Amino acid sequence: MTQVQVDKNALQKLSQEYRSIASRLLRSNSDDGDANLARFTDFIDRNPVIRNFVEQEFQSAGIESDPELERDESGRWALPLSPDGEFVFVYALFRAALSDDLGHDYTSIARGYDSQSGNQDRNIEAFHRAVVLPFAQRIEHHIVNLLREAAGSDDQKISITVSDGSIYVAGNMQGSNAAAKAAAISDSTASYSDSQTLAQKVEELYKFLDEIPAENRDDAKEAIEVLISSASGQDIDKPELAKRVDFLGRVSPKMREHLASLLVNVSGSVTSHLLIQTIMFIFGTPG
């Protein structure tokens, strides 16, 4: 178990970033449902505060293995009546939808929610309202509760205990190093508002170079140089920057995590820096 300190501003940012990803999933249709669901679950699994909540829900629901994903007579998912049971069921459903168990087909998991119209996108909309929104709101309510708690404390901070364990779903352990991620969030609670700090933070990407395949290393190095130039004020156009950010995010999950962390405590004029805006654009967070 690891104790991490999170301040009010970091929780505000987390809430905004989380709602941006959740809204994107809620706006999905049959074309982009899979990709947006992957983004959403990835965000949940990467963030120690949210992961911790998911783990708590698993414990409180008394679930140790995969819940049975069954449909009722009307073809809708047979969601458990208890709020934590429902939460765990939907989380398992999302993970199964992204694995081979449910065939990577967002349209099929949303099936049965608007049988009258026969329109796939309406069906997905009804599924979002009945299944996805309550799940997404339960996480948001947790973040808001932490936010209130932090706002009520003298130093506007709260300590959260993050377990080093993992969420057990779909027969495997999801991302086991929560403590390292927690430490990352603890380090990133100090806000920054100048482009010099932004450039320094971008430079930290170099430390992940060894962890990416050798054939991508030169391109990654070049991409980091472009990002540092942009952070230092050089005029780099947005498509070029977007290409480099996207590349780094694809070749290294740790670089992606680091780039996303740049958005967490940014403040002042740096918020509108082209690099920050580009990272937001690529990773789907609001401006």
Place this chain on the structure above:
Amino acid sequence: MAHHTRFMSIPTDDSSFGSFNCPFCRERFKLAASEVQDSLVIVIFCPICGMNDERGRFISTDAIDAAHIVGRNLGREIVNDLLKDFGKGFKNAKNVRFTRGRPLKMEPERTLIESIDLELQQLSCCDKSVKVRVLDQATGIYCPYCGIYQ
């Protein structure tokens, strides 16, 4: 194909606030017409659930229903006008006769009324305001313009 446009206005209450509905949670809230019409406002955050979408997706269900009636009536008007002189084209034709039936009947259009309800809350983050239910005020809301939890 010709394009036909018809404008309709959405009324506001006595303090110039108009109703909106969240496309996700469907809750109703009100925003000041002058503030929400600002061209910089592209995305709106629902003050109740905090999710966001394009401004146009928050148009109230009443206004959308009223617009559908206006649209259907416009279609009927076009068909009626088209058929008015349709028979003239067959005046000298030996084998074709055209007799115009009754014109399509128009649906009564709905008059939108903005009720005077919901509580005003000032948003210090964006120096704007929103109207929500007292209950929502008590549990905390999100700024519809920047998404910050109040």
